[in-house]
Amino acid sequence: MNSSLIPFNRPYIVGKELYYISKAVLQGNISGDGAFTDKCHKWMEERFDIKRALLTHSCTAALEMGALLADVGPGDEVIMPSFTFVSTANAFVLRGATVKFVDIRPDTLNINEQLIEAAITSKTKAIVPVHYAGVGCEMDYIMDLAADKDLLVIEDAAQAVNATYNGKFLGSIGHMGCYSFHETKNFISGEGGALAVNDERFVERAEIIREKGTDRSKFFRGEVDKYTWVDLGSSYLPSEIIAAFLYAQLEESSKITKKRTEIFSRYSFALAPLANECKLRLPHTPECCNHNGHMFYVITRTAEERDSLIEHLRNKSINAVFHYLPLHSSPMGRKISTSEEHLPYTDDISARLLRLPCYYELSERDQDTVIDSILDFYKNK
Numbered sequence: 001m002n003s004s005l006i007p008f009n010r011p012y013i014v015g016k017e018l019y020y021i022s023k024a025v026l027q028g029n030i031s032g033d034g035a036f037t038d039k040c041h042k043w044m045e046e047r048f049d050i051k052r053a054l055l056t057h058s059c060t061a062a063l064e065m066g067a068l069l070a071d072v073g074p075g076d077e078v079i080m081p082s083f084t085f086v087s088t089a090n091a092f093v094l095r096g097a098t099v100k101f102v103d104i105r106p107d108t109l110n111i112n113e114q115l116i117e118a119a120i121t122s123k124t125k126a127i128v129p130v131h132y133a134g135v136g137c138e139m140d141y142i143m144d145l146a147a148d149k150d151l152l153v154i155e156d157a158a159q160a161v162n163a164t165y166n167g168k169f170l171g172s173i174g175h176m177g178c179y180s181f182h183e184t185k186n187f188i189s190g191e192g193g194a195l196a197v198n199d200e201r202f203v204e205r206a207e208i209i210r211e212k213g214t215d216r217s218k219f220f221r222g223e224v225d226k227y228t229w230v231d232l233g234s235s236y237l238p239s240e241i242i243a244a245f246l247y248a249q250l251e252e253s254s255k256i257t258k259k260r261t262e263i264f265s266r267y268s269f270a271l272a273p274l275a276n277e278c279k280l281r282l283p284h285t286p287e288c289c290n291h292n293g294h295m296f297y298v299i300t301r302t303a304e305e306r307d308s309l310i311e312h313l314r315n316k317s318i319n320a321v322f323h324y325l326p327l328h329s330s331p332m333g334r335k336i337s338t339s340e341e342h343l344p345y346t347d348d349i350s351a352r353l354l355r356l357p358c359y360y361e362l363s364e365r366d367q368d369t370v371i372d373s374i375l376d377f378y379k380n381k
């Protein structure tokens with residue numbers, strides 16, 4: 001019996017993390033905004049074409065900064081998918097705003113851009129597209145609509161670091177973009193994130209909000225001779241220990257992305273026969289998108305079949321997991337949203353989706369075990 005567990009995720013350590021952390025410690029500066037934070041900022045700005053990158057302690061924090069910068073408050077509405085992580089909504093609810101959940105597209109599981117316009121009211125302030133599994137939302141359409149209606153676009157690109165849409169990096173297209181470096185994501189620092197500020201108008205205030213509402217960043221650049229409390233803010237910056245760890249990961253981002261997309265392709269190829277027989281559905285990536293191999297999921301025919309496939313895999317020591325419970329029908333979601341009670345694709349697909357083990361160090365042998373177990377499950381079905 002094969003008893004070694006195949007986990008759903010395993011954080012990958014590239015090798016230089018502890019060396020960079022020791023450098024940060026020896027330099028005598030481990031609070032935020034030191035040399036490694038600066039390196040991470042410059043790396044992201046150059047690589048992803050971001051006006052101003054700012055490390056945060058999580059994507060949750062970056063989203064909260066986005067909500068502060070968007071100036072949303074009681075009476076304002078923000079449009080987003082319901083098929084997302086709670087932080088996408090919490091960030092705006094914390095400011096007193098109301099969330100309007102929009103259904104997803106059945107192909108990419110991203111917000112259905114065609115349904116956004118009908119959700120816009122005179123109270124709408126922002127649209128928050130979430131790039132599920134590192135596959136881009138229809139950003140050209142969304143940006144045009146937002147420009148037309150004078151709305152802000154804040155991308156939740158937590159899963160989409162180093163993925164592109166029409167040749168542009170996700171997170172660099174909206175007025176702001178939010179990244180996650182949580183250990184379940186592609187590039188990690190334990191907990192971690194970044195805010196990409198792409199619109200010049202928000203750069204100065206973003207620095208202030210991140211520094212507890214003070215103009216400390218200006219002070220360090222010598223632009224003011226003392227710093228003081230000038231706006232709302234909090235402490236959103238991570239320590240240099242986190243930044244040093246992250247920088248080692250960013251340096252290896254091409255290698256990590258290549259390996260993850262290979263794992264993704266191997267699953268796609270091996271499971272294609274089942275998809276051709278319509279026994280299950282595989283992820284769809286539009287022509288204009290390059291995903292980053294963040295996630296490989298399958299969609300079963302029924303919710304019951306999904307649950308018995310999870311059970312079947314668990315019996316073979318494979319940990320495959322479902323994903324989001326829709327926010328609109330959650331206890332909190334029902335309190336804070338003004339959406340339809342039923343979002344057909346969100347409700348249906350969230351009950352049939354299963355994520356397979358996908359991480360840098362997944363061996364071909366273990367991946368074959370996962371694949372064979374799935375083929376075996378469908379043999380007589």
Ligand SMILES: *Cc1c(COP(=O)(O)O)cnc(C)c1O
Pocket residue numbers: 057058059060061084085087088130156158159179180181182191192193
């Ligand atoms: C992971 C994730 C987040 C939260 O990221 P943290 O860095 O853990 O705060 C937010 N949105 C989406 C879509 C995510 O996948």
